[in-house]
Amino acid sequence: MRSITNVLLLCIVTLSFSQASADTYVLTGQMLDVRSGKMLQNQVLQIANERIVAISSRDSATIPTGATVFDYSQQFIVPGLIDAHVHLHGNATDHGYRRLADSLPTRTLKGAVNAARTLRAGFTSARMVGAPGFADVALRDAIDSGAIEGPRLRVAGPSIGITGGHCSDNNLLPFDSEVIGEGVADGPWAMRQRVRRNKKFGADVIKTCSTGGVLSKGTEVGAPQGTVEELTALVEEAHSHGLKVAVHAHGASGIRNAIAAGADSVEHASFIDDEGIRMAKKAGTVLVMDIYNTEYILGEGEAAGILPESLEKERRVGATQRESFSRAHAAGVKMVFGTDAGVYPHGDNARQFARMVRFGMTPLEAIRAATLDAAELLDFADDVGELTVGHYADFVVVDANPLDDVSVLENPAAVVKGGQLISAQQD
Numbered sequence: 001m002r003s004i005t006n007v008l009l010l011c012i013v014t015l016s017f018s019q020a021s022a023d024t025y026v027l028t029g030q031m032l033d034v035r036s037g038k039m040l041q042n043q044v045l046q047i048a049n050e051r052i053v054a055i056s057s058r059d060s061a062t063i064p065t066g067a068t069v070f071d072y073s074q075q076f077i078v079p080g081l082i083d084a085h086v087h088l089h090g091n092a093t094d095h096g097y098r099r100l101a102d103s104l105p106t107r108t109l110k111g112a113v114n115a116a117r118t119l120r121a122g123f124t125s126a127r128m129v130g131a132p133g134f135a136d137v138a139l140r141d142a143i144d145s146g147a148i149e150g151p152r153l154r155v156a157g158p159s160i161g162i163t164g165g166h167c168s169d170n171n172l173l174p175f176d177s178e179v180i181g182e183g184v185a186d187g188p189w190a191m192r193q194r195v196r197r198n199k200k201f202g203a204d205v206i207k208t209c210s211t212g213g214v215l216s217k218g219t220e221v222g223a224p225q226g227t228v229e230e231l232t233a234l235v236e237e238a239h240s241h242g243l244k245v246a247v248h249a250h251g252a253s254g255i256r257n258a259i260a261a262g263a264d265s266v267e268h269a270s271f272i273d274d275e276g277i278r279m280a281k282k283a284g285t286v287l288v289m290d291i292y293n294t295e296y297i298l299g300e301g302e303a304a305g306i307l308p309e310s311l312e313k314e315r316r317v318g319a320t321q322r323e324s325f326s327r328a329h330a331a332g333v334k335m336v337f338g339t340d341a342g343v344y345p346h347g348d349n350a351r352q353f354a355r356m357v358r359f360g361m362t363p364l365e366a367i368r369a370a371t372l373d374a375a376e377l378l379d380f381a382d383d384v385g386e387l388t389v390g391h392y393a394d395f396v397v398v399d400a401n402p403l404d405d406v407s408v409l410e411n412p413a414a415v416v417k418g419g420q421l422i423s424a425q426q427d
């Protein structure tokens, strides 16, 4: 825990002193202003009640005697990272039929463990897009109450979708087990009812599927799921409650259907065509493309229990999704950082940054996708996403400039959430 040594009780002669205060001060060497894209030198953040209350330069800062000081003056700080697509209740080692062994209490406990892992990796906020039994609502609330460690969460409750679809129950069990996923809905009114139910039990966002998926048994990634009428009813109902809608879609026609229905974000977007890109740009639909995922699925997936048919689907999806990422980015579509962690190990979320840069983004664009832009998608822009007065003091400390090499975000030297030091990189 190297950076514990960086937490000094103040005795810094270059700064002036006033009376004692309970506030915390952070001395930074360089701090990334994600809005301007500038690395600001020698900033001092003042934190009170979890939030940033002042930012000044080192020369003009007044630090009271007895205040707690974090000294990161040799390092770089960036806003706390945001992953807009995670499944904290699932582990990367338990795919396919292995998942059936997990009870709801088991999955709930896994969620608590994975929440801590995600936070320690620098992700101080995340959006969970689909979880069983409202375990995500409980997780969000337990974190917010301070009972357990984890990112600030936006949660969807159970994913909603058609019978046999990617958002049903993965289709692993035979007919006579009579398992029907809790988010299954056929027809516009059934869709609306599921949205109302999710809203009632605490969802912040609605997740649905408009195509098949890689990891669900028996679904075709390219094939549309749900009609535009169903999707439109779901989106309209969600929006009437102030909830955004995230739509899982790989195939081109299902992506277009989701955008036409008014989806706020399309997840995966693997086979998006030029028309889909045009529509997304016009409607302001955000793409959340999990382009690290394929490396884990094809590398480790078989050992982790992923079904042969899913591996076969991934071989068709992964490379094309990366090309689609480049095309959509070049066309100027809004893109937010989201990884599908849970398919691959929680805590490895930041590995996606280097892939986003390899497939067309600048490091600043990739960081913005996981800060400013993600905060906007999550309706969190007043609280997180940049280091500015009024926002939570959520940030990640790294030893090198992430604008030169974005992969430094994979190894944070320290993570601070709400002004509290969470963890530091193990030496």
Ligand code: ARG
Pocket (backbone or CB within 6 Å): 212, 213, 214, 215, 216, 268, 290, 291, 293, 294, 297, 314, 317, 318, 321, 340, 343
């Ligand atoms: N949850 C997604 C699905 O099952 C994972 C897709 C992963 N593959 C990829 N290339 N992003 O469809």
